[in-house]
Amino acid sequence: GENVEQHPSTLSVQEGDSAVIKCTYSDSASNYFPWYKQELGKRPQLIIDIRSNVGEKKDQRIAVTLNKTAKHFSLHITETQPEDSAVYFCAAVETSYDKVIFGPGTSLSVIP
Amino acid sequence: EAQVTQNPRYLITVTGKKLTVTCSQNMNHEYMSWYRQDPGLGLRQIYYSMNVEVTDKGDVPEGYKVSRKEKRNFPLILESPSPNQTSLYFCASSTPGQVGSPLHFGNGTRLTVT
Secondary structure, three states: OOOEEEEOOEEEEEOOOOEEEEEEEOOOOOOEEEEEEEOOOOOOEEEEEEEOOOOEEEEOOEEEEEEOOOOEEEEEEOOOOHHHOEEEEEEEEOOOOOOEEEOOOEEEEEEO | OOOEEEEOOEEEEOOOOOEEEEEEEOOOOOEEEEEEEEOOOEEEEEEEEEEOOEEEEOOOOOOOEEOOOOOOEOOEEEOOOOHHHOEEEEEEEEOOOOOOOOOEEOOOEEEEEO
16 A cells, blocks of 8 residues: 655754654655654644645755655754654645555654 | 644543544634554544545544534544554644645544553
């Protein structure tokens, strides 16, 4: 079946360093790729998204890149801060919402 | 305030006792869905609904029922809960379309079945 792989499953970085999380999807019909952040005990919340007609998008310290040919997309967080510590989920979505597939998540720890 | 509201936040019950977790959204979203979250398994879709009176199975529908009689409400029903349904449940909603819209999640319901 269709799936989304996400790596690494855990990531520990020093405050101020960069963090990169990578996802690979299999469903060719996916055309929308959101990233969600879930802090401990809270709900997932959108932090950034990218649509299939765009290769890169940036919002302050967060950026996402998409390679549709290779079916890869990545989340980049620069100048990490302790409040970036959370679980991050990528997703591959058909915008009709007939199919929504989440990656298994990456637990990011930012060490002060 | 635009939001997805789930109730209850915490629920402890016993095997076999029917329960309902409610979900309501005030954003006029057509799409609603239920997920369960278990350690190491991420978010797994239980059921989803594209609109009123339209529901479909997700990846892990066994042991669950849903209904969509009104656009704003999408309750999750466990007719005979079992301990393997102990989990954290999230309801979410969105608007399908060409441009892509994110899911809005409720605050979650932590269910324990003993």
